[in-house]
Amino acid sequence: MGTVPREALAKKRERAIEIANRMNAHYGMAECALHWWKDPFKLTIAVSLSAQTTDKSVNEVTPTLWKHYPNAYELAAARLSDVERILKSIGLYRNKSKNCIACAQMIVSDFNGEVPHTMDELTKLPGVGRKTANIVLNEAFGIVEGIAVDTHVFRIAHKLQLARSDAPLKTEQELLKLYPQSYWKPINHQWVLFGRETCIARHPRCSECFLSDLCPSAHVE
DNA sequence: ATCCCGAGGG
């Protein structure tokens, strides 16, 4: 579709950088809201469980999950009904139970019990897509090769008119083209915090927002 | 495009 005129693109990029600078000023280097982020296995499972679910809900079930299954070998041997009982309170629990066991089994059988370090390998794990893989690469291995686009990043990118596509994967590509790589790492956590406390999905607090003068969607009352 | 699917808020 439309090739954006060069000058308009420069303007857009300039606005995007200013947005990132203000996010940095406001949130600094935000940390992962999920617990267990230092253990690659627990991080991988916890992030995959967080699909369409609040991190608060995930943090309520993971202590029980780790108590029974502290590593890939234990979870790989788990009974489905036992895991379903533990995950019952989070959404999509049947898929997540089946996937996290299968994920652990693949880590054991194909990767010697270690969470793999590449995008291709990570996204082969059941229940692990690009979003989860980006988080794991970023937090567990210090590898930044993409931006994790979740519901918050997707919504905010559109509200700020930094992206137009209808799919998270395309949104990621738009953001990757818009920002230099040095800007990629903090985007996910900062935008998630911003999405939870200011650019709330149902009731965005535009009048209190530190980005409202840069936001085409801002409504001032 | 559709399904999965509990908890919390309005």
Place this chain on the structure above:
DNA sequence: CCCTCTGGAT
């Protein structure tokens, strides 16, 4: 009742 929550597989 409705919508949303750090998505992924078919």
